[in-house]
Amino acid sequence: MIDGFLALYIFMLAAFCGYEIIARVPVILHTPLMSGSNFIHGIVLVGAMIALGHAQTPFEVTVGFVGVLLGAGNAAGGYVVTERMLEMFKSSKPGAGKGERG
C-alpha cells in the first residue's frame, strides 16, 4: 500500500511531466500523439491482470477476464495504430534525423 501523501506527490509530478512534455508537441503530430497517449494508458492491462490474478468467485473471474481482454486490446491496438501512423512521417532530406535518433 502506498501512503496517501506519497501518492499525491506522484500524482502531481506525473501530471506536470505529462503537461510539460505535451505542451511542446507540434500540431503536425497531434493525431499520432493522441493515439500514442491512448497506447500508454494501455498499462491498465497490468492492473487487469493483477485483478484477474486475485479474483476468487466465478463472477469476479469473469469480470476480470473481460478486463484483461479489454486492456490487451487497448495496449495492442494503440501500439499498432500509432506505429503505423508514425512510420509514414518522412523528411525529404534523406538521412535527416539520424543524429538525433542515435
Add this chain to the structure above:
Amino acid sequence: MIDGFLALYIFMLAAFCGYEIIARVPVILHTPLMSGSNFIHGIVLVGAMIALGHAQTPFEVTVGFVGVLLGAGNAAGGYVVTERMLEMFKSSKPGAGKGERG
C-alpha cells in the same frame, strides 16, 4: 521512511519536471533563474532544522546549529537577490502581462 523504489520514482519525476520546465526559459532570464533555483534548494533549511531538532550530543547540536544558520542564509539570501533582479524586468507596454498574472 520512504521505500527505495518510491523514492526512485519521485527522483525520476522531479528530475523530468525540472528539466522540462527550465528547457523553456529564455536566455534573458538565465541569471535570475540561476539564483531562483538557488533559492529553491534553500529548502535544505527544513532538513537542517530537523537535524538540529533531533541532535543529542553538544557536538551534534553545534553542527546542526551551523547547518540551520547556513540553510537560513541560503533561503533568505536566494530569495532577496532573485526578487531584486526580477523586480527590475519591465515591459514598455504598461499593463502588459496583467492577464497572465491574474
Add this chain to the structure above:
Amino acid sequence: MSLLPTLIKACYFLAALLFILGLKRMSSPRTARGGIVWAGVGMLLAVLATFFLPDMHNRGLIVAAVLIGVSAAWWTGRRVAMTAMPQMVALYNGMGGGAAAAIGAVELIGYARALALVDTMQGAPLLSPVELSLGVLGALIGAVSFSGSLVAFAKLQGWMDKRFVFPGQRVVNLLLLAAAVVVGVLLASGHVSGPLVALFFVLALLFGLLMTLPIGGADMPVVISLYNAFTGLAVSFEGFVLGNEAMIIAGMVVGAAGTLLTQLMAKAMNRSIGNVLFGSFGAAGGEAQAIGGAQKPVEASDAAVMMAYAERVVIVPGYGMAVAQAQHKVWEFAQLLIKRGVKVKFAIHPVAGRMPGHMNVLLAEAGVPYDLIADMDEINPEFAATDVALVIGANDVVNPLAKTDPASPIYGMPILDVSAAKHVIVIKRGKGTGFAGIENALFYADNTRMLYGDGQAAAGQLVNELKSLDD
C-alpha cells in the same frame, strides 16, 4: 527484499521511465517513431513482469485473455484504413476505460465479499478509505469513458448518423450524473454491497452513453481526446488501489497530456470544451452576412497551366481531401510541379479535417515529406508572395468571414489567408458548405476560380493536363 520482487519492481520502474522518454521523443517527427517503440518496450516489460508476481491465480485465463485481446486488436489495427484512425482510437480508448472500470468492479465485489465475511468480527477491511474512494472514482470515470467512447466510435464509423436529442435532455443527464455520484459516495463510505455496485455501474455507463449521444459527429475528436484523458485518470486511480506505481504514473501523464490536447484542440476551433460538450454548434447564430457576386468556374486545363508556369504554389487541403481520398493524386500533382521548378508547399490549418493533425497524417501516408508542410503561423505571411493557392476540399479554415463577420459561428477562429495570394483555385464538388454550415466569401472573390468536382477526380485531371503539357 528478495530478488524476484525487486526485479519486478525494477521492470515497472523502467516501464514508467520508458513511457515518459517515449512521449518526449514523440514530440518531434524525426524521433517520434523511435518514441513509440521505446514506450512499447516499456509495456512489454511491465506485462512480462506482472506474470511473475507472487500469489497470482488464474494464470491460464490471463494468458488466454491477453492472447485473444492482443491478436484481435493487432489484426484490426493493421488493416484498418488510415481514414478510419479517429474511430479506432476511440475504440481502443473505450477498451482502456472499460478495463479500468472492470478493475474497479473486481475490487468492489471483493470488498463486498470480505465485508460479508468479517461482518461482526473486527479487523480492518481490505482497502483503506482513501483507496476505496479513489477506486470508486476511477471506476466511475472509466465506465463513462467506456460507454462514451463506444458511442463516439459508432458515430464516426457511420453506424449512428443522427444526433440524438430530446427535450429536457440536459436535465436527465444531470440527474443521472447526480445519482451516480450519490451511489459512488455511498460505496466510498464503506456501504459496499453487490446490488449497489451493479446500480453504480449501470448509472455510470448510462450517463456516458446519454452524454455523448447529442454531440455532433464532427465534434467527436475533441470528445475522444477528452475521454482519452478520462481513461488516463481512471487508470491512475485504479493503479493507486492496486499499489502499482507504473499505472499511477502512466495514467496521470496521459490524464494531463489528454487534458492539454483537448484544450489545444478546442482553442484552435475557437470554442470552449463546455461548448463542445453541451452547446448545439451552429444551431444559434445571428443573421449571416450576405455575400455579393458569383462563383467563377475554371477548367482543369486552365488551372493546370496557371500552376505550371507559376513560381510559388501553396496547396491547402481540407476535410474534402480526406473524404475524396485525394492525397495520393495531390502529391503526384505536386511532384510534377516540383519537377517543373515550381516551389510547392502544403499549408495546414490546425483544425483542417476532422481531427487535429488529420491532414498531416494523410499527406504523410501519401509520402509528402514533412518539411514541405507548413503550419498556419509560418505560411500566412507568405501568401502575399504566392502565385497560386490551390484549396482542395477546405472550406471553414479559409473562410474570411471568420475575420469579418461577428455573427458567424466561426468568428474569431484564425484562418489561412489564401485570399492574399495572386490567384486562388478551389476544388470542391459544388456549393456545399463546410462543417460550420455557412457560406464562404472566398469563393466569390475576384481572384478565385472554382474547379468543381470530386477531389480525387479533379486532382487526377490536373495531373493529366500537366503531363500533356510536357509531351
Add this chain to the structure above:
Amino acid sequence: MSLLPTLIKACYFLAALLFILGLKRMSSPRTARGGIVWAGVGMLLAVLATFFLPDMHNRGLIVAAVLIGVSAAWWTGRRVAMTAMPQMVALYNGMGGGAAAAIGAVELIGYARALALVDTMQGAPLLSPVELSLGVLGALIGAVSFSGSLVAFAKLQGWMDKRFVFPGQRVVNLLLLAAAVVVGVLLASGHVSGPLVALFFVLALLFGLLMTLPIGGADMPVVISLYNAFTGLAVSFEGFVLGNEAMIIAGMVVGAAGTLLTQLMAKAMNRSIGNVLFGSFGAAGGEAQAIGGAQKPVEASDAAVMMAYAERVVIVPGYGMAVAQAQHKVWEFAQLLIKRGVKVKFAIHPVAGRMPGHMNVLLAEAGVPYDLIADMDEINPEFAATDVALVIGANDVVNPLAKTDPASPIYGMPILDVSAAKHVIVIKRGKGTGFAGIENALFYADNTRMLYGDGQAAAGQLVNELKSLDD
C-alpha cells in the same frame, strides 16, 4: 492520521507544488516576479510546518539560528550591488551545500553513536543501507559544493585573483577524490566512526577547494551553475534520509534544472563542461590569423550625428558595459534617440558579459523594457536593415573570427552579425582584447569606427552631443 501531522504533511506538499509552479512562472519575464513570490510562500509554509513537527528538541536554538541566518542574508542581499550578483549567488549556494553536508554529518555522527550503543545487542541500526549510502553521497556532494562555491565567491569578489596552478595538480585532485570516495564507501557499508567521518569531510572539503582553485575567474559562472546543481542533488539525497518529500523534490528539480542550465551555458560558449573544469582556456590554440588594416577612430560628435539621423540603431552591449556601469547612460542615450523617431533595439548575445543573462539584468536595472531587447536568433537577420550598430564594451561576442578562423579559441561560437549593418561604432577604452584574449577583425573593418573611452564616459558624451543637437 491525527490532524497536526496531516497538516504538516499538507504544508510540505503545498511547498513542493508552489516551488514547481513558481519555477514555471519564472520562465517568462511577465510572470517571473510572481513566480519567486509563490516559491517564497512555499518556503515559508515548509519552514513554519517544521517548527510544529513532533519530537523536536532545541527549539530555542533553531529559532535563534534561523533568525541570525535570515537577517544576515537578508541584509547583505538587499544592499549588494547588482554587479556583485554572481558572487552572491555563489555564496548562498555554498551555504546550501554546507547545510546539506551538516545534515549528513549529524546523521553520521548519530549513527556512530547508536552503533556504539547497540554494539553486541542485535537490532536494526538507525538507517537502512540505502539511506546510509544516499546520506553519505549527499554529504560528499554538499561538502564539495560548499568549499568550491566559497572559492568561486572569493575569486569573483576579487579576493583571489590568480589562478592557482602547480605541476601534477590533476593527479593530486584525482587522488583526493578517490580517497574521499573510498572513505565514503566504507561509511556507507556501515563502518561509521567519529574519526572516519571527520576524515571524510576533510577530504571532501579539500577536494572542492583544490578542484576550483585552478579555474579561471571568468569561467566561474559555469562552475557556480554546476555547484548549484550539486547542492540540489545533495539536498535531495539528505531529504531522502530524513524522509522529507519536499526536500527530495525541490532538490531534484534544482539538480536537473542546474545541470541543464550549465549545459546551455557551456554550449553557448561553444565549450564542454569538462573543458571548463579541467581545460586551460586560451592557453593552447594555433597561430592566430593576421588582421590587415588599421582601426579608424571617430569623434563622439560625429557618432552622435550618425545615429541621430539613422532610421534603425541596434545597441550591442558586452562585458565592458558592465565594468563601466554604463547601462544607465546607454539607456538615456537610447531614449533620446527614440524621442527623435529612431527605431532602437538592444541585441544580447547569450554569453555577453560574465554570466548568462548578465546584460539583461543590467539593462533591466537601468529601466530598459524587455520588449526592446532581442536575442541573437531574432536580431541577426535584422542587421542587414540596420543603419548603425553601436557596440559598447563587447568584443568576443561580435568577433567574426569565430566564423572564419578555425585556429581561434572561440571558433564555432555563434556571434552577433554586427558587420552586416551599414555602419558600426565600437566603444571601448583602447586596443584591449576580450575574455578570449584575441584580436577582433571587426575593429578593422571598413564600415567600423572606434569611439575610444570608458563606456560610461563615452555614453555620456553621446548623450550630451545629442542634447546639443536639439538645442
